[in-house]
Amino acid sequence: MRTATVSRKTSETSVDVTVNLDGTGNYAISTGIGFFDHMLEQLSRHSLIDMDVKTVGDLHIDQHHTVEDTGLAIGEAIAKALADKKGIRRYADALSPMDETLTRVAVDISGRPYCVFKTVFSQKRLGEMDTEMFEHWFQSFSQNAGITLHVETLYGDNNHHIAESCFKGLARALREAVEIDPRKADVIPSTKGTL
Structure with a gap:
């Protein structure tokens, strides 16, 4: 089983994460930010990566450290x-429609973290989540995952739909990219021989 557990403890947050890449999309998510929990639940369900995420952060200050450290x-x-x-x-992409919104997500599990996030929100908050934190989450996630990640909302009006299409698009791309290719199950997918 391809599983891992990570604990990240700082003076600002306490984060415990367990993932199973070969799961069924089961999740237990608690970050203290309801809309953020909803997005991470979508990520787990649609990627089929089981996720157990428990974050306790300094939300009395703001959401920055909680969202960032959860992504990391x-x-x-x-x-x-x-x-x-x-x-x-290794490589995968997904078009993620949600009603009037369409988002394109492409990933390369390259070991070279890079994030391009081309999505605009017209609201400052969704539920109690600051919309500026979405880009920061994707950047933090790609940084520590070692993934080249491109997220671009092609069009959309509803801010909830825009955010959700980004997370669902990442989920569908990750689902394919982390899968074992039966034609090359014993080979690292790089001419360098390492990723």
Whole structure:
């Protein structure tokens, strides 16, 4: 089983994450930010990556540390579960429609973290979540996961739909990229021989 557990403790947050890349999309998510929990639940369900995420952060200050450190810990757990990345498909992309919204997500599990996030929100908050934190979460996640990640909302009006299409698009792309390719299950997908 490709599983990993990560604990990240700082003076600002306490984050515990367990992932199973070969799961069924079961999740237990608690970050103290309801809308953020909803997005992470979508990520787990649609990627089929089982996720147990428990974050206690300094929300009396703001959401920055909670969202950032949760992204860093989930990314680290996924990287740890991937180990040497032998046999994975590595590349994947997804178009994620949600009613009037369409988002494109592409990933390369390359070991080279890079995030391009081209999504605009017309509201400052969704529920109690600051919309500026979405980009920061994707950046933090890709950094510690070692993933090149491109997220672009092609069009959309409803801010809830826009956010959800980004997370569901990442989920569908991750689902494919972390899968073992039966044609090359014993090979690291790189001409360098390492990722």
